[in-house]
Amino acid sequence: MSTDTPPCPPLLRGIRSALGPTLLTQILQSKILLVGSGGIGCELLKNLALSGFRNVDVIDLDTIDVSNLNRQFLFRSQHVGMPKCVVASEAALKMVPPPLPSQEDTMGAKYTPYHGNVCDNSKFNVPYVQKFDLVLNALDNIAARRRVNRLCLAANVPLVEAGTSGYLGQVTVIDKSSNTECYECQPKPTQKVYPICTIRSTPSQPVHCIVWAKEMYKLCFGPNVGDSMLFEDEESLKAEKAAEEEREEGDEGDNGQESNGTAAAAAAATDGQESGEKSTYMDLIVGLRSLLGVDNANEGDEKKVLESGDDAKRKEVLSKAHESLTALFVTEIEKQIGMDRYKTAEKVPVPVSLDDLAKCTTTITGEGEDHLLPPTERKDYAPTQIWSPSDCIQELASCFLDVATSTNQPLPEFDKDDDMAMRFVTAASNLRSYVFQIDPIQSLYSAKGIAGNIIPAIATTNAIVAGLQVLQCFHILKAQLSASSKSDGNGDGAVVETSNLKKTCRYTYCLRDKTRKGYYLQPTTLPDPNPNCFVCRNAIISLTLNTQEWTLDMLLARVIKKELGFQEPTILVGGDIVYEEGEDIDPSEYAINLPKKLVNLPSGGVAHGSVIRIEDYSQDLEVDVNVSHKDVWMMKADDDSGKEKVDDREEIDKFEIGGKKPVAAATAADSSDGAKDNAAQDPAAEEDGDDDIEIIVDDDTPAKDTAAASSNGKKRKPDTEEDGNKAKRQRWTQKT
Numbered sequence: 150m151s152t153d154t155p156p157c158p159p160l161l162r163g164i165r166s167a168l169g170p171t172l173l174t175q176i177l178q179s180k181i182l183l184v185g186s187g188g189i190g191c192e193l194l195k196n197l198a199l200s201g202f203r204n205v206d207v208i209d210l211d212t213i214d215v216s217n218l219n220r221q222f223l224f225r226s227q228h229v230g231m232p233k234c235v236v237a238s239e240a241a242l243k244m245v246p247p248p249l250p251s252q253e254d255t256m257g258a259k260y261t262p263y264h265g266n267v268c269d270n271s272k273f274n275v276p277y278v279q280k281f282d283l284v285l286n287a288l289d290n291i292a293a294r295r296r297v298n299r300l301c302l303a304a305n306v307p308l309v310e311a312g313t314s315g316y317l318g319q320v321t322v323i324d325k326s327s328n329t330e331c332y333e334c335q336p337k338p339t340q341k342v343y344p345i346c347t348i349r350s351t352p353s354q355p356v357h358c359i360v361w362a363k364e365m366y367k368l369c370f371g372p373n374v375g376d377s378m379l380f381e382d383e384e385s386l387k388a389e390k391a392a393e394e395e396r397e398e399g400d401e402g403d404n405g406q407e408s409n410g411t412a413a414a415a416a417a418a419t420d421g422q423e424s425g426e427k428s429t430y431m432d433l434i435v436g437l438r439s440l441l442g443v444d445n446a447n448e449g450d451e452k453k454v455l456e457s458g459d460d461a462k463r464k465e466v467l468s469k470a471h472e473s474l475t476a477l478f479v480t481e482i483e484k485q486i487g488m489d490r491y492k493t494a495e496k497v498p499v500p501v502s503l504d505d506l507a508k509c510t511t512t513i514t515g516e517g518e519d520h521l522l523p524p525t526e527r528k529d530y531a532p533t534q535i536w537s538p539s540d541c542i543q544e545l546a547s548c549f550l551d552v553a554t555s556t557n558q559p560l561p562e563f564d565k566d567d568d569m570a571m572r573f574v575t576a577a578s579n580l581r582s583y584v585f586q587i588d589p590i591q592s593l594y595s596a597k598g599i600a601g602n603i604i605p606a607i608a609t610t611n612a613i614v615a616g617l618q619v620l621q622c623f624h625i626l627k628a629q630l631s632a633s634s635k636s637d638g639n640g641d642g643a644v645v646e647t648s649n650l651k652k653t654c655r656y657t658y659c660l661r662d663k664t665r666k667g668y669y670l671q672p673t674t675l676p677d678p679n680p681n682c683f684v685c686r687n688a689i690i691s692l693t694l695n696t697q698e699w700t701l702d703m704l705l706a707r708v709i710k711k712e713l714g715f716q717e718p719t720i721l722v723g724g725d726i727v728y729e730e731g732e733d734i735d736p737s738e739y740a741i742n743l744p745k746k747l748v749n750l751p752s753g754g755v756a757h758g759s760v761i762r763i764e765d766y767s768q769d770l771e772v773d774v775n776v777s778h779k780d781v782w783m784m785k786a787d788d789d790s791g792k793e794k795v796d797d798r799e800e801i802d803k804f805e806i807g808g809k810k811p812v813a814a815a816t817a818a819d820s821s822d823g824a825k826d827n828a829a830q831d832p833a834a835e836e837d838g839d840d841d842i843e844i845i846v847d848d849d850t851p852a853k854d855t856a857a858a859s860s861n862g863k864k865r866k867p868d869t870e871e872d873g874n875k876a877k878r879q880r881w882t883q884k885t
């Protein structure tokens with residue numbers, strides 16, 4: 150970067166007075182990458198432009214939605230549907246103070262949009278990031294943040310990371326050469342944790358019913374029926390039955406005492422259905438999927454199951470839907486009551502009335518009499534209305550008809566912004582709430598808030614956080630400037646001084662309530678890295694799973710990609726490659742190993758005590774994984790008995806990443822109990838990959854501690870720097 154001082158554009162004289170001419174020159178000449186041009190990103194772009202930054206790349210994968218217009222102020226209604234990064238870059242460019250007339254060409258500002266996913270390694274890789282003086286994150290999900298974190302570490306470029314959640318926000322600087330904590334040094338607490346048995350059989354809050362309805366949506370329309378935690382087939386039931394028998398044997402050996410006195414534990418032990426017997430609705434729903442064309446569709450298939458005017462088919466769909474809904478909301482409920490499942494429950498469930506269910510077959514959509522239309526098609530419809538049970542039935546019927554007339558099969562994963570998905574989830578969850586007498590019944594509008602786990606975005610918090618990010622940019626540029634001038638001062642230039650951002654940059658919290666000293670912003674020093682972080686410290690990871698049952702495919706999808714965030718992994722066992730992905734690599738070469746059990750992999754296989762090496766050149770990441778074999782999973786009861794209780798999740802699905810993987814911030818800060826740190830994972834329940842997920846784990850898993858810490862909504866108010874560092878248990882739960 151040249152240090153010639155260009156003349157100052159008139160509108161930047163204020164900046165020059167405040168920061169000095171040298172830093173202004175640095176600002177004018179620096180190259181910045183901004184990832185995300187949503188809520189924070191729009192604010193940031195405006196700040197960058199008005200501060201004089203002239204060379205900015207903007208990456209965003211999204212297009213503008215009407216719902217963005219209230220706070221993403223660079224967008225107007227005519228921009229709806231256009232790429233965010235394009236519109237935002239154009240708007241910001243117009244705000245860049247114009248150069249002096251004589252400087253037109255050399256001072257020309259460039260705001261370059263890239264409409265794409267930052268995880269796309271072919272475009273946004275280490276050499277790309279190395280071109281920048283610093284990177285700014287304005288993202289809303291963990292996967293993308295994780296990706297940028299790794300790219301910046303690999304490229305050794307400082308990253309200004311930020312997030313907001315309602316009135317709370319935080320900004321920090323991650324810099325490899327300054328030895329700061331990285332984004333992944335502290336694992337991210339997940340937002341909600343619900344016991345599986347609560348969702349399946351003992352719901353008590355609207356949110357339990359909504360989580361259930363989202364699983365039901367997956368069961369009815371999802372790309373893979375087995376992905377729904379409500380799915381049952383012979384095989385899974387057989388395994389469940391075997392597990393139960395084992396449990397019973399274990400209990401006998403323990404004088405037959407109930408391991409945990411709580412009603413939830415009792416329900417968990419038997420869960421939703423008698424072991425070995427499918428729920429009454431299961432086969433009907435699987436049949437309905439097939440009738441709707443969910444299972445038999447091929448990609449790009451233009452054929453609809455139900456053409457307009459085909460009354461016979463329409464009748465068939467509605468009649469099958471009626472049968473399934475009756476099984477779901479009447480027969481199965483009666484069966485459970487008959488089995489005394491709710492003997493001790495405060496409220497015994499009440500099946501939906503058969504009269505209401507009959508509305509299913511009379512539902513009409515499109516033109517017709519008002520009273521026969523589903524609620525969302527009526528003239529007076531408003532998303533804040535509360536639907537009666539018969540409204541819910543009609544809405545569900547219309548969803549089934551929509552799917553039958555759609556060519557877009559199988560449906561994508563649940564998305565709160567998808568109209569049909571929200572209609573389905575609102576109706577199904579409310580019917581369940583009616584059955585279990587849970588208040589309040591939700592409107593579509595409020596159900597959407599719960600289903601998407603939405604904390605309303607506060608434009609002011611975004612603005613404050615973006616302001617703080619730009620202040621950090623000034624500090625970084627200043628430190629880079631002083632480091633380069635010191636290096637130059639060595640005469641021969643042989644020793645390159647690196648900037649230490651810990652001296653100048655701050656981790657800053659944006660608080661809702663004032664600190665004792667009366668401040669709403671709480672700056673603290675940049676934390677040191679977690680020595681156990683496998684991303685920035687190359688720490689060894691320990692992994693416990695059933696090596697005789699897990700296949701390489703499971704390991705790859707559930708642990709290596711989903712948990713550890715590898716993008717293009719190469720997996721080595723005993724020094725030999727057993728799997729490889731990436732550009733120029735033939736995926737079929739190692740495909741043969743994917744279905745193999747870990748113990749049967751080449752080079753001696755993976756068993757207790759084996760070490761697997763995983764490398765990812767796209768992220769410049771290598772890690773060793775110490776594997777332990779485990780096939781019986783015991784868990785501690787949450788009462789004081791200290792007695793162990795069998796974890797009743799699918800044995801095969803269980804794994805534990807522990808020891809060397811950074812522990813959850815909440816438990817790390819609060820507890821010295823190592824057992825808590827090793828929360829068993831339930832990958833089946835962790836389908837979604839972003840911040841908005843509800844993780845569903847069983848009762849008594851230590852993950853509960855994490856959830857409590859992240860969802861209690863109370864944030865510590867750090868008054869001193871030390872307090873501020875402790876408050877990091879709350880970090881990174883932000884949405885935006």
Ligand SMILES: Nc1ncnc2c1ncn2[C@@H]1O[C@H](COP(=O)(O)OP(=O)(O)OP(=O)(O)O)[C@@H](O)[C@H]1O
Binds near residue numbers: 187287290293
């Ligand atoms: N992997 C990614 N690559 C590029 N851009 C991303 C990626 N993930 C998220 N983004 C972008 O980051 C921005 C985050 O901003 P923000 O959350 O304010 O926007 P939003 O998703 O439109 O808001 P909301 O979710 O509240 O409706 C979005 O514009 C989103 O498109």
Ligand SMILES: [Zn+2]
Binds near residue numbers: 331682683685
């Ligand atoms: Zn780290």
